[in-house]
Amino acid sequence: MFDDVRSEAFQQLHARVAEVARYGAAAAVLGWDQETFMPPKGQPARARQLRALAQLMHQRGTDPQVGKWLAQAEADMRSQGWDPDSDPARFLKVARREYDRATKVPTEWVAEFAQLTSEAKMHWQQARAQKDFTLFAPYLRRIVAMKRDYAAFFAPYDHVYDPLLDAFEPGMKTATVQQLFARLRTEQVALLKAILARPQVDDAFLYRPFPVAQQKAFVRWVLEHMGFDFEAGRLDESAHPFTTGFSVHDVRLTTRYNETDFFGQAFYSSLHEMGHGLYGQGVNPDYEETPLAGGASLGVHESQSRLWENLVGRSRPYLTWLLPHLRQAFPGVLDDVDLDAFYRGVNKVQPSLIRTEADEVTYNLHIMLRLDLEIALLEGSLDVDDLPEVWNRRMEEDLGVRPGNDAEGVLQDIHWAMGGLGYFPTYALGNVMSAQIWQAVRRDLPDLDAQMQAGRFADLLAWLREHIHRYGRKFEPLEVLRKATGQDLQAEPYLDYLRAKYGEIYGL
Amino acid sequence: MFDDVRSEAFQQLHARVAEVARYGAAAAVLGWDQETFMPPKGQPARARQLRALAQLMHQRGTDPQVGKWLAQAEADMRSQGWDPDSDPARFLKVARREYDRATKVPTEWVAEFAQLTSEAKMHWQQARAQKDFTLFAPYLRRIVAMKRDYAAFFAPYDHVYDPLLDAFEPGMKTATVQQLFARLRTEQVALLKAILARPQVDDAFLYRPFPVAQQKAFVRWVLEHMGFDFEAGRLDESAHPFTTGFSVHDVRLTTRYNETDFFGQAFYSSLHEMGHGLYGQGVNPDYEETPLAGGASLGVHESQSRLWENLVGRSRPYLTWLLPHLRQAFPGVLDDVDLDAFYRGVNKVQPSLIRTEADEVTYNLHIMLRLDLEIALLEGSLDVDDLPEVWNRRMEEDLGVRPGNDAEGVLQDIHWAMGGLGYFPTYALGNVMSAQIWQAVRRDLPDLDAQMQAGRFADLLAWLREHIHRYGRKFEPLEVLRKATGQDLQAEPYLDYLRAKYGEIYGL
Known part of the structure; x- marks a missing residue:
């Protein structure tokens, strides 16, 4: 349905977003399999696969070229006077929001966080099975620290919790x-x-x-x-x-x-x-x-x-x-x-x-x-x-x-x-x-x-x-x-x- | 086990190969899911996801930088006198074979072939269910043509079938x-x-x-x-x-x-x-x-x-x-x-x-x-x-x-x-x-x-x-x-x- 949008930049952006979405779907399949069918010994390799996909998606999504296409498409939108509630205009609005959020976060953070949470999930499961929080505490400590770093990428903010909440509930304070x-x-x-x-x-x-x-x-x-x-x-x-x-x-x-x-x-x-x-x-x-x-x-x-x-x-x-x-x-x-x-x-x-x-x-x-x-x-x-x-x-x-x-x-x-x-x-x-x-x-x-x-x-x-x-x-x-x-x-x-x-x- | 190989180029090659292998594993999970659990309407999206991963793997694997690392690592191997049957030497030998094969094939061919075979698989299933070869024939015709193109990428050869066979059975004639x-x-x-x-x-x-x-x-x-x-x-x-x-x-x-x-x-x-x-x-x-x-x-x-x-x-x-x-x-x-x-x-x-x-x-x-x-x-x-x-x-x-x-x-x-x-x-x-x-x-x-x-x-x-x-x-x-x-x-x-x-x- 976006094929008739008369903006070369929009079309290039569209292709890139679709590419990243396909990697995202692949990561989602891997995540689903991990929770439903994956045999237990498959976990370490799966964590590495998910880390690789997370890193790839962030790199491809925050590529400076994406920012250029986005800016040019927005200029095309203004000069062509798109209805702000049309699908292409809203496409750009959401893409802009995501790009601006993603570019605030370094790829290294994304990769490290993917790795950390994979490990943390394993240790949480073990801690839960043994009913012993101390086994999970070191991982949670690192997660809290990384989430604090994450919030800092979005400074200034009204509340340190705002950037975290906004990631799940756009616009909510x-x-x-x-x-x-x-x-x-x-x-x-x-x-x-x-x-x-x-x-x-x-x-x-x-x-x-x-x-x-x-x-x-x-x-x-x-x-x-x-x-x-x-x-x-x-x-x-x-x-x-x-x-x-x-x-x-x-x-x-x-x-x-x-x-x-x-x-x-x-x-x-x-x-x-x-x-x-x-x-x-x-x-x-x-x-x-x-x-x-x-x-x-x-x-x-x-x-x-x-x-x-x-x-x-x-x-x-x-x-x-x-x-x-x-x-x-x-x-x-x-x-x-x-x-x-x-x-x-x-x-x-x-x-x-x-x-x-x-x-x-x-x-x-x-x-x-x-x-x-x-x-x-x-x-x-x-x-x-x-x-x-x-x-x-x-x-x-x-x-x-x-x-x-x-x-x-x-x-x-x-x-x-x-x-x-x-x-x-x-x-x-x-x-x-x-x-x-x-x-x-x-x-x-x-x-x-x-x-x-x-x-x-x-x-x-x-x-x-x-x-x-x-x-x-x-x-x-x-x-x-x-x-x-x-x-x-x-x-x-x-x-x-x-x-x-x-x-x-x-x-x- | 390859961490102690004293070749910067080898280590960079290793990292890239591991990255591509992780995408390959992701594609394999998607392929497995497609045959075991995927609901029928999921097919078109899955074909696009698999095409994206195939294209990505080929691009990352045939990147000219890979060729440079490979050549430098081979030079390091020669100058350091690695045992030709050691794991690192054999690593390079297989990587060289794969790189040389992959770089002969354009990424466009890989992407198109991934798309074509995804579609062909659907039409083969339908043709088989209806016991009617003519429903599948147009796809097989295109596959044969693309495989002929594929063989041509490896010319000269002794037999047109050699490059096809070699892809599955290395070295076989x-x-x-x-x-x-x-x-x-x-x-x-x-x-x-x-x-x-x-x-x-x-x-x-x-x-x-x-x-x-x-x-x-x-x-x-x-x-x-x-x-x-x-x-x-x-x-x-x-x-x-x-x-x-x-x-x-x-x-x-x-x-x-x-x-x-x-x-x-x-x-x-x-x-x-x-x-x-x-x-x-x-x-x-x-x-x-x-x-x-x-x-x-x-x-x-x-x-x-x-x-x-x-x-x-x-x-x-x-x-x-x-x-x-x-x-x-x-x-x-x-x-x-x-x-x-x-x-x-x-x-x-x-x-x-x-x-x-x-x-x-x-x-x-x-x-x-x-x-x-x-x-x-x-x-x-x-x-x-x-x-x-x-x-x-x-x-x-x-x-x-x-x-x-x-x-x-x-x-x-x-x-x-x-x-x-x-x-x-x-x-x-x-x-x-x-x-x-x-x-x-x-x-x-x-x-x-x-x-x-x-x-x-x-x-x-x-x-x-x-x-x-x-x-x-x-x-x-x-x-x-x-x-x-x-x-x-x-x-x-x-x-x-x-x-x-x-x-x-x-x-x-």
Whole structure:
């Protein structure tokens, strides 16, 4: 679609960007394989391969020639008067942003960081298996130091955390996140307190045995039924569920199976990853291998995964549709569980240690803890060695539970080992956006509940495709949100959603 | 191990070769994924990714700077008097060969050929599914034309086929192959004729149902027992079994499962690929990411796969060990089949249409047909459009069977769609080498039969590791053969093996 842009510089830039995107897709395949199928002894060679690709991509992407093409294409755009919201103009805008960011970072840093995080990931896995943070601490110390160097490349900044956050959530500021989080925190803590004063929900039936072979068949059937295209994607297994993609026509999801925790593991993590996957499959295919490919940000991506996992997947209408199918696929297992009990069970609120298993009310509190600790590490007010104790104390203060060991605490997530400081806030942003988007969906699809109850998701998916997915990275996260919802980012829809839903469930 | 080579140019060359090897490993991962797990719609993006990597590798590998480093390192070698059989000297020799070959071919040709063969592979699959050669013919025509161009880059040559063959079997000449094949042909046709005059062997029991889940478990157990390291490799499924590797510590095998053809499909193809895989896992790890990594040639590689598949896997001592394990893994299925019947069944000789399913006596005849047709296509004496008819007529003449459609005939193999003209002869070379190597093994391990009968393969594997595997590409194919067997390539051991084995089975 960009072939008719009358700018030689644009076309040369386009070719280079496509070249780098192909290397990026190759690196993504290697990353996917590493988590799904790679035999353990393959790790050192894989780390070297990924380092080589990271270095190559940075070199080819920051080549001064790219800067010249970019400047010339921008001049062509001005002289030819392109519509600033046209695809080619937005192509240049995103390419400019990426080039300016990438050229601030030396290739040596990129290569060293790729190597360090590969090693760190291995040592994190070992540390986690042995429940001993001290095995991982030296790597985290180096990662924090390198991330501090990274922030310095972008000086001056308002907040040392800004450049890190901006890498995952373009345009987002630490101050904005902190303000939002303060508001969420007050309300979610109050809601949690009220819930904990009420009688507990019984969800023991969720942990009955569901044979793994049938779990696999059922999850695949559900995802296919809900709109995920298995001709253009897969669902595999990995220790930590994730989604990646090498093309809009090749999107890979993973999940994990546990016979006695079907819903906590395979079912809801698959719905979650499917949300990412539907976004990935829904981007305008003309954007393949351009700066407009991919999702607008991790926050917008998470809004999609959380929407399908929670706003859809934990809603009463959805469960009304699902329960009979579950009964059919797993004969006898849920015969004594009625819809109301099932709905309350999958929405049980209970402070817990593990973020990925947290309910909707407590989830954001896990994120806030991570944000505060990341900032303290970067600012140097918290030493890496003190992290486990500070983590555990904060868990006790915020959630009233204390990890029994580092694996249940500070070592639970892979993100720091991957070098992803700046990443966690996007999870809470995604939650907030998901409810705001859901409000807009409901306005446009007044009979959505009836549709979901009948197992019809095509209108919902079409709405998301039209208002969000197809744009890819053409618009910035908050632009996407405004276009889809007519409003700026705000906490109220999410808080309203939580209060209404959990107020009803817990009789508040 | 090359760190102490006192040549700055050598070290720079080493770094560049390692870089290119890492891209090559990435491309191999993408190729593996394409055949095993990639969803169908992912194909076009994958073709672009593979083209980009092929182009990159050629550019980085043929950079004039590489030539300068190479020349300087060779000068350093001469002035420092390196042992010509030392690893660094052989490193330079292989690197020189590769550089000289690669620089003869323009990068444009490499990129175009990568694109063409990606497309051709898709169209070959469709043509094969529809049993219609005309759908594939235009692509094969372009491939033949490009291969002719390729040969021309290496002019002058003795034979137009020489440069193609040399790409897969370094140092091998078409004339040598033709001479060898003429000898094999006379003897194998005579042997076949004698066999066909004898009563047929009953192998109907091989096609009894063997549940696929148990096939998978059994094959994995056998491979692990025989020495394949699953911590450094995998066995997956693909339409066409193959072996690839991204490191000596990450070797991937594939096979396919058919409930009513356990031996023809999963069992013997897995033993075959395991032979390749053991070679891949056995190369000196110090050679990783150097020109000495990988196997000496496709022929030497095939000698290993055929050795494990046939010389071991279809021998009476091996089957003596295997049969009780089969009876245990598949209760009741083979209770009425004794060792002699089993041995005769898996060694049944019967002219058939499909190369990969051919017995040992007829296998090479399939290869000879392909070699003759490839040469005729290249020389222009055979037009692509006439290929199916010529193929079918030749099958009738040589084997007395005529394909009922193109899928059973000219479309059965993926090699031409991959651009692999020049590849097929290495299969027959591998057969011949395997018997020559086997003779040497037997000399050194006089109680090998007793070992195999007891399910002990460690001494055999250690012998192959010591005499073949560990050298990687350090020595040329015929050097490896001489080192391992003390002799030049010769047909007699293979012909003796066939005559003795099948003479006994068929009472000749």
